[in-house]
Amino acid sequence: MNEGVSASITAAPRDEGHVRDVTEDHGASAVEEPSADDFRHARTLPVDDEWYKRAVFYEVLVRAFADSNRDGFGDLSGLTDKLDYLAWLGVDCVWLPPFYDSPLRDGGYDIRDYRKVLPEFGTVADFVELLDQAHARGIRVITDLVMNHTSDQHHWFQESRRDPEGPYGDFYVWSDDDTRYSDARIIFVDTESSNWTYDSVRGQFYWHRFFSHQPDLNFDNPAVCEAMIDALRFWLDLGIDGFRLDAVPYLYERDGTNGENLPETHAFLKRCRKVVDDEYPGRVLLAEANQWPADVVEYFGDAEVGGDECHMAFHFPLMPRIFMAVRRESRFPISEILAQTPEIPHNAQWGIFLRNHDELTLEMVTDDERDYMYAEYAKDPRMKANIGIRRRLAPLLENDRNQLELFTALLLSLPGSPVLYYGDEIGMGDNIWLGDRDGVRSPMQWTPDRNAGFSTCDPGRLNLPIIMDPVYGYQAVNVEAQSNSTASLLHWNRRMIDIRKQHPAFGLGNFHELGGSNPSVLAYVREHVDAGGHRDLVLCVNNMSRFPQPVELDLIAWRDCVPTELTGGVPFPAIGELPYLLTLPGHGFYWFAIHEAEER
Amino acid sequence: MPATSSPDDPLAGLHDALLAWLPSQRWFPAKGREIAGLRTVGHAVVSAPGESPTVEHAVIGVSFADASGGSAEERYQLVLGVQASPPADVEYAVIGRRDGDVVYDGLADGRISRLFLSLITENATRGPLRFVAEPDTEAPIVGPGRPLIGEQSNSSVIYGERAIMKLFRRATAGLNPDLELHRALRRQGSREVAPLLGAIEGELDGEPMTVAMLQGYASNSADGWSMAAASVRDLLAEADLRADEVGGDFAGEAHRIGKTVAAVHLELAAALGTQPLDARGASEIEAWMLERLDRAAAAVPGVAEQRDAIADVLRGVTAAEPSTLQRIHGDLHLGQELRTPTGWLVIDFEGEPSKPLADRVRPDSPMRDVAAMLRSFDYAAFHQLSEWEQSADDPDPQLERRAQEWADRNRSAFCDGYAEVSGTDPRDVPELLRAYELDKAVYEVLYETRNRPGWVSIPLRSMRRLLTPAGRGER
Known part of the structure; x- marks a missing residue:
């Protein structure tokens, strides 16, 4: 067990009074919810108010990571077995997309029971074991919580459609016709033609911002708010380190609005935050709001008090701009979006990513830019999904090692906490012939053995096929082979994560773009001064062009200081009176620590 | 001393x-x-x-x-x-x-x-x-x-x-x-x-x-010339891709530059007024152009040979549709435009440095600025050819065609952007535009002959193109 990790495995006696009695007049429709006290709790990590600002996040699809019981499905116990690998890589926090009980018509984002684990993944006890073992290694775990909607198989919905007058009758947004809230856009344009669907059981239409099998909860009903906060408490009591709140902009609907970012939604998030701050300090809320940064900052809450809604939010538009900047060989797509990104409260942090389990989303680019991105990165129409591109990082970059390194260096050094996507650290490929977004959700490639070491089941039982093409196939691309070669992409990623951790400026520092004479070169400094007055200053210089480039940087503010390259520790010439000249290879980058002259 | x-x-x-x-x-x-x-x-x-x-x-x-x-x-x-x-x-x-x-x-x-x-x-x-x-x-x-x-x-x-x-x-x-x-x-x-x-x-x-x-101060900016140069380099390195297919396509920026220049023209007109380009004004402009032509012809044989054909095109100024004069930038080129993270800025309104002050403040047609930009796109497209061609004596027609494609694409994107904001498509006044462009090219031939002989082929080539009827217009 790690030092500083307190063992608090408690088997609290079951407290019968904790189960809310909602039976009253409608006994038949009442449902008993399990309580956290029914389970053992995981040991907790010491409270640290800033861990999420420094952390390297790693998104794991449980289904695709490791299968411990040979059923062809990855599961929680399988993931627990791989925690040593994640600790070796340098991961600080594992983000799990939803593992709740679900009919799996939307990758688990259609929750059937907030307090039950999908049987294929295991049990709540398996989850507590994962949490406990992760904490033993200093790794935190957060998971998705979908607050906006449930599966249509959730008992709340079944009761709501069956008994409009019952305790759940008002849990969803029902209407006699399909005309209200017509200003709200349709998100899944490939599959849905309206945000209303008729339910023949209840004889009314129900509202859904996503798939028609995902009815939206009615947050105007106080009982829904209570039920949701109790679901949060359930997992927080077990020891979870936080939640990524899925689809938060859409909680409320109001006529005459687009139904996004409404004040009521923010008020509810403030309530959730207060529960976390009062009862579970050190745990975090991360907003998934695929909006422009100027709107997303609202989800951090009041800047005066350092932020009182979500601790973190994803910065969605940055990611496609990184791709565009490299393709255009110009820093401006990135400079532009960062210049448009407002200041955030001092307790807040962006989450940034290159790829995740969703498509490369293009909602936050203009139409022209979207056409351009399609043309450049989705030459085959099957690669397009909804408004995005479903590829993994390596195939998007045509497996070019230089670009893979440049993109990762940007991810690890731009402002925000980086979120890696499982498999991208070894350069895994995708399978564009699988439906929906499954192409980027194939099993993790551990070894060159059967089923890539993901499972020992009969290959025919695999939930999704292993990637087998000659370039990205598991025999060529796997953790075991790359662990054995220090020149591998895996080792390179591990080294870069390690360097990032040595410099608090990457996570905590402010960001200042330097400009410079060459429009193909993106240069910036990250600077952090800690409470003890120690200054950490990192200079990052990135060549967006495939050709070698010179750049002259104005570093006069650090005259006489010596830049030290971070991967090798080589001191570069001291900064003088003249612009600082650097030359970079095609798609090359440098990270320098800038030391005060007297530190030499 | x-x-x-x-x-x-x-x-x-x-x-x-x-x-x-x-x-x-x-x-x-x-x-x-x-x-x-x-x-x-x-x-x-x-x-x-x-x-x-x-x-x-x-x-x-x-x-x-x-x-x-x-x-x-x-x-x-x-x-x-x-x-x-x-x-x-x-x-x-x-x-x-x-x-x-x-x-x-x-x-x-x-x-x-x-x-x-x-x-x-x-x-x-x-x-x-x-x-x-x-x-x-x-x-x-x-x-x-x-x-x-x-x-x-x-x-x-x-x-x-x-x-x-x-x-x-x-x-x-x-x-x-x-x-x-x-x-x-x-x-x-x-x-x-x-x-x-x-x-x-x-x-x-x-x-x-x-x-x-x-x-x-426009911090974190880069000038249009270096950005255009990066785009051209990207194109010339891809032997089999067209100008609209390469990643480094500049047309979006050219379009934005066109809008920016048009906005500046509208603002200058609103601030300092306009006057109609009447017959007298047109013949004055024509006279300056011819004077400049004769100075160039005296120094550069390549210009002298074409002197009369050039003069015919320059006279297009007087034949042009009624248009207006106003204060303009006067020395516009890609290097006078700065890309900032939020858009483009136009800088340096001193005018052509070689001219006396009285000439620099004289109202002129905004088409002079537009023509100057079109010339600048030509320069950006062709100035790298010498780096890619085996030798200067052995021009590579494929490379030249591709450079021309880049120039055409970006000149036309610039005009689209200009038209979008000003309401006037420069290509609707082809005679006027061609006269200004040729005037500028003649000046460039003279300048390059004196200062950068290695670059003289760029304006000479454009001069020949502007004298061919097929070279008219941008569409």
Whole structure:
């Protein structure tokens, strides 16, 4: 067990009074919810108010990571077995997309029971074991919580459609016709033609911002708010380190609005935050709001008090701009979006990513830019999904090692906490012939053995096929082979994560773009001064062009200081009176620590 | 190199040092020409008594040995710091010694740039110099500036990435159009130029003179020329891709530049008025163009051979549809446009530096600026060919065709953007546009023949294209 990790495995006696009695007049429709006290709790990590600002996040699809019981499905116990690998890589926090009980018509984002684990993944006890073992290694775990909607198989919905007058009758947004809230856009344009669907059981239409099998909860009903906060408490009591709140902009609907970012939604998030701050300090809320940064900052809450809604939010538009900047060989797509990104409260942090389990989303680019991105990165129409591109990082970059390194260096050094996507650290490929977004959700490639070491089941039982093409196939691309070669992409990623951790400026520092004479070169400094007055200053210089480039940087503010390259520790010439000249290879980058002259 | 000086000249004793110092300054254009004489035209102490260092403003006149007629004196502005032992970091800017003091280029001294900035915010007057803050500007935080390195014809200092002060090195009597037009554009609330914050004005030959100009600083910007060059490089490296297929496509930026230039034209027209281009005005413009043509024809045989055909096209100015004249930029090219993270800015409204002031402020057709931009896209497309071709004597037709494709695509995107904002598509006045473009190309042929013979093929090629009927228009 790690030092500083307190063992608090408690088997609290079951407290019968904790189960809310909602039976009253409608006994038949009442449902008993399990309580956290029914389970053992995981040991907790010491409270640290800033861990999420420094952390390297790693998104794991449980289904695709490791299968411990040979059923062809990855599961929680399988993931627990791989925690040593994640600790070796340098991961600080594992983000799990939803593992709740679900009919799996939307990758688990259609929750059937907030307090039950999908049987294929295991049990709540398996989850507590994962949490406990992760904490033993200093790794935190957060998971998705979908607050906006449930599966249509959730008992709340079944009761709501069956008994409009019952305790759940008002849990969803029902209407006699399909005309209200017509200003709200349709998100899944490939599959849905309206945000209303008729339910023949209840004889009314129900509202859904996503798939028609995902009815939206009615947050105007106080009982829904209570039920949701109790679901949060359930997992927080077990020891979870936080939640990524899925689809938060859409909680409320109001006529005459687009139904996004409404004040009521923010008020509810403030309530959730207060529960976390009062009862579970050190745990975090991360907003998934695929909006422009100027709107997303609202989800951090009041800047005066350092932020009182979500601790973190994803910065969605940055990611496609990184791709565009490299393709255009110009820093401006990135400079532009960062210049448009407002200041955030001092307790807040962006989450940034290159790829995740969703498509490369293009909602936050203009139409022209979207056409351009399609043309450049989705030459085959099957690669397009909804408004995005479903590829993994390596195939998007045509497996070019230089670009893979440049993109990762940007991810690890731009402002925000980086979120890696499982498999991208070894350069895994995708399978564009699988439906929906499954192409980027194939099993993790551990070894060159059967089923890539993901499972020992009969290959025919695999939930999704292993990637087998000659370039990205598991025999060529796997953790075991790359662990054995220090020149591998895996080792390179591990080294870069390690360097990032040595410099608090990457996570905590402010960001200042330097400009410079060459429009193909993106240069910036990250600077952090800690409470003890120690200054950490990192200079990052990135060549967006495939050709070698010179750049002259104005570093006069650090005259006489010596830049030290971070991967090798080589001191570069001291900064003088003249612009600082650097030359970079095609798609090359440098990270320098800038030391005060007297530190030499 | 005799230095002429009288005993009451405050720069007496410095002239020899100045003669040695001037040719090594980037802004001094007459490198290599023998200086026949140097005199002090104007001089004033700017610092208050007791302030250290002493700050002096001077205008010097330099005459050259090769000048015929003797009137070809060129005048330059200096800001001098004077101190017995100045700080070590201005050592590189030392000009010489006078009466036991060290005299150095004052712009190198943060204390002097700070003084200038605070005098501007105070609207102070020091001797003949008037320091003027633009009305209703947010005063920049006063602090030391640092010299901008790598500039060509003027000298600037930057204040903490917030403001930039440009000292016009060439001293000319009259209001500098750069200041005049920035003032007018600020009144229009233009977002296409860096906002004017203030100025320093003086006197020369009994007329007002613009000493310096203070503007908002566009930090993190890059100029259009280097961005276009990156795009062309990307295209020429892909043997099998078309201009609209390569990643580095510039057409989106060209379109935005077109919109920016059109907006500036509208703002200039709104601020300073327009006048119709009548027959008399058109024939005047035609006369200047023909005069410039004949100067080029006299020097370049390639132009002389085509003289009459060129003149026919230039006469298109008079044949053109009724159009209007207004104040324009006058020296527009990709290098005069800055890409900032939020959009494009147009800079440097001084006009074509070789022309006298009276010509630079004369109203002209906005199509002159448009044509200049079209020429600039041509330059950007073709200037790299020499790097890619095996030899200059063996042009690669495939590369040339691809460069032409880049030029056509971006010229047309520029015109689209221009039309979108101005409501006037430049391609709807093909005769006028062609005349201005050819006029510019002829000037370029002359300029390149004299200064960069390796580049002369670029405007010559365009000149031939503009003389072929198929080269008309952009569509």
